[in-house]
Amino acid sequence: MTTNPISSEKELAPDQLEGLLKALKARFEKNMTRHPELEWVNVRAKLEAHPDKLWSLHEMERTGGEPDIVEVDPETGEYIFCDCSAESPKGRRSICYDREALESRKEHKPQNSAVEMAAEMGIELLTEEQYRKLQEVGSFDLKSSSWVQTPADIRKLGGAIFCDRRYDRVFMYHNGAESYYGARGFRGLLRV
Structure with missing residues (x-):
C-alpha cells in the first residue's frame, strides 16, 4: 500500500x-x-x-x-x-515580520507573522529584488506595502524591511520587525 x-x-x-x-x-x-x-x-x-x-x-x-x-x-x-493582487493581500495584513518579533510584543500582539504565514502556506516571502522584478509586470501596492525578506544583519538589530510603489517608483523602507499595520502584509512566491 x-x-x-x-x-x-x-x-x-x-x-x-x-x-x-x-x-x-x-x-x-x-x-x-x-x-x-x-x-x-x-x-x-x-x-x-x-x-x-x-x-x-x-x-x-x-x-x-x-x-x-x-x-x-x-x-x-x-x-x-x-x-498579483493590486494591493498587499488582505488576508495577510496586520502582521509583524517573524516569530521573534511577535514574541517580543508584550501587548496588542498581531495574530501572526509574515515569515510564519509564508511557511505555513508553503510559499516564499519575496526578496527585495523579486519585489522589484514583480513591479516590472504591473503596478502593485500603490496604497499598501509588503514585508520582504530581511537580510540577517538588519534583522539582528531588530529591524525588518518592506516595500511599496509610490510616485511610479518602488521604495524600500525599514521598521521595527514587531510593528504591524492594517495596510501592510506580504507577497509570496511559489515555484511549480
Missing part, C-alpha cells in the same frame, strides 16, 4: 480544486502580457502533477493574493507564481 505524500489537511476537495483551476485559468488568460510564451494546457498539466503546489496556490488565492505566473526559471523550467 502506498501512502499519499500530502497530509489530508493539505488536500483540496474536488470543488475547491475546480474553483482554483478556473480562477487561475481566467487570470492567466486575462494577463497574457505576464507570460506571453505560455499555454494554459501546459501550465494545468504541470499543476496537476504537483498537488502540494495546488494547495499552496489555493492558500495564496484564499488570502487574496491573486497568484499568476510572472516568470519561467530559465535553468529549471519552473513556473514562478507570484501574488
